[in-house]
Amino acid sequence: MPPSTSQDLDLAHRDTRRTVQLDDYTRFLDRERIERIYEKAEALQHLHVVHVNSTFYGGGVAELLDDLTLLMNNVGITTGWRVIQGAPDFFSITKKMHNALQGGSINLTDLKKKHYEDIVYKNAVRTHLDRHNMVVVHDPQPLPLIQHYHRNGPWIWQCHVDLSAPDRELWRYLQSFIEQYDAVVESLDAYKQSLDTPQRTITPAIDPFAIKNKELSEAEINERLAHYDIPRDQPLVVQISRFDRWKDPEGVIEAFKKAHEEVDATLVLLGNVATDDPEGKEVYESLLDEETERIRILSVEDTALVNALQRRAAVVLQKSLREGFGLTVTEAMWKGSAVIGGNVGGIRHQIEDGENGFLVDSIDEAAERIVELIRNPGLRETLGMKARTTVRERFLLPHMLEDYLDLFGGFETLYRLND
Numbered sequence: 001m002p003p004s005t006s007q008d009l010d011l012a013h014r015d016t017r018r019t020v021q022l023d024d025y026t027r028f029l030d031r032e033r034i035e036r037i038y039e040k041a042e043a044l045q046h047l048h049v050v051h052v053n054s055t056f057y058g059g060g061v062a063e064l065l066d067d068l069t070l071l072m073n074n075v076g077i078t079t080g081w082r083v084i085q086g087a088p089d090f091f092s093i094t095k096k097m098h099n100a101l102q103g104g105s106i107n108l109t110d111l112k113k114k115h116y117e118d119i120v121y122k123n124a125v126r127t128h129l130d131r132h133n134m135v136v137v138h139d140p141q142p143l144p145l146i147q148h149y150h151r152n153g154p155w156i157w158q159c160h161v162d163l164s165a166p167d168r169e170l171w172r173y174l175q176s177f178i179e180q181y182d183a184v185v186e187s188l189d190a191y192k193q194s195l196d197t198p199q200r201t202i203t204p205a206i207d208p209f210a211i212k213n214k215e216l217s218e219a220e221i222n223e224r225l226a227h228y229d230i231p232r233d234q235p236l237v238v239q240i241s242r243f244d245r246w247k248d249p250e251g252v253i254e255a256f257k258k259a260h261e262e263v264d265a266t267l268v269l270l271g272n273v274a275t276d277d278p279e280g281k282e283v284y285e286s287l288l289d290e291e292t293e294r295i296r297i298l299s300v301e302d303t304a305l306v307n308a309l310q311r312r313a314a315v316v317l318q319k320s321l322r323e324g325f326g327l328t329v330t331e332a333m334w335k336g337s338a339v340i341g342g343n344v345g346g347i348r349h350q351i352e353d354g355e356n357g358f359l360v361d362s363i364d365e366a367a368e369r370i371v372e373l374i375r376n377p378g379l380r381e382t383l384g385m386k387a388r389t390t391v392r393e394r395f396l397l398p399h400m401l402e403d404y405l406d407l408f409g410g411f412e413t414l415y416r417l418n419d
């Protein structure tokens with residue numbers, strides 16, 4: 001049974017507005033699973049959870065928190081979301097850290113460390129987390145916050161980046177903060193590090209009811225594409241990603257050009273720029289010379305367009321060189337699209353090569369798969385149907401919610417949160 005939620009109790013307009021309810025998922029998931037999640041949540045109604053990250057918009061973490069925090073409230077667990085602030089020079093340092101955690105290099109000077117820690121300290125002064133008995137801090141930007149609070153319950157650090165080969169010097173530095181946490185959460189088992197802190201894996205997931213993922217009619221899709229003058233006369237190849245080198249937009253363009261020598265198609269590269277990612281604008285501008293009638297490069301904020309493109313595409317690419325998880329892959333698979341993904345990180349976890357999509361290791365392989373898929377609509381359909389099943393079985397939001405509830409529940413005895 002759904003518990004009465006904090007929303008039911010506190011919010012005005014409750015008759016006219018509603019957020020997604022766990023019950024809505026009975027359309028896609030067994031009743032048994034839904035009931036089990038309600039039961040787990042019932043035992044945790046006394047929790048006051050807060051998630052902390054560094055951007056309200058742009059990128060997978062903001063996407064996740066937007067949907068997840070609402071669903072947690074819906075099952076009766078009071079859950080908030082705070083976003084730390086910083087000037088561009090702070091985010092320039094943290095983006096360098098992000099890159100180095102994914103295997104790039106960093107010149108980690110004392111000045112950079114001091115600036116990073118100072119800005120996080122200022123955020124701690126004005127972010128009051130003392131009334132929460134479960135704090136979840138996401139990614140490196142707010143990581144050092146933990147030093148500045150008296151804990152009222154467990155603190156969890158959740159890392160969303162691809163940790164297959166982090167820069168060792170940076171990791172050692174961050175480790176001094178990480179090991180102050182009660183648990184570390186990574187997106188894949190493969191990202192586990194050598195740490196004294198217990199590590200858990202929680203796989204990200206999507207909200208199928210969001211504007212980005214809900215069903216769209218053919219007319220609605222056509223309207224969105226027409227709005228941006230996206231040609232509909234030839235099959236669409238799309239990649240939708242933050243403008244970031246790790247997403248390999250140059251490789252996508254090159255692979256498309258090769259494929260285009262053999263098949264007619266239009267490439268749409270749609271991207272956005274997260275507020276905590278100062279490199280995005282530069283990456284976007286560096287691509288603009290490649291624009292032609294058949295290569296469209298768009299930087300617009302339009303989630304319905306994301307949905308329309310992922311649905312209409314003959315091929316969705318996510319040719320990343322590193323990828324923590326890759327919600328864009330999940331989103332496209334949910335829509336039954338044929339996805340070609342870089343054979344890395346979280347993409348590898350979602351796509352089983354040749355079963356529910358294709359994994360590629362090079363530009364040439366990507367080009368070959370684009371040609372194959374454009375020539376073979378039956379193959380696209382078979383892969384797409386299996387892709388949708390994969391997401392239904394493993395990557396819808398209630399799966400992730402249940403993992404969190406298990407994690408939170410595991411702390412009960414340790415912290416005596418019921419007292």
Ligand code: UDP
Pocket residue numbers: 058059060061063212240241242270271272300302303306325326327328329331
């Ligand atoms: N996204 C979007 N508009 C864009 C590009 C990306 O809404 O122009 C969304 C995308 O649909 C996905 C998220 O941003 O939900 C990106 O998450 P992902 O895990 O793929 O990558 P990240 O940006 O976190 O590295």
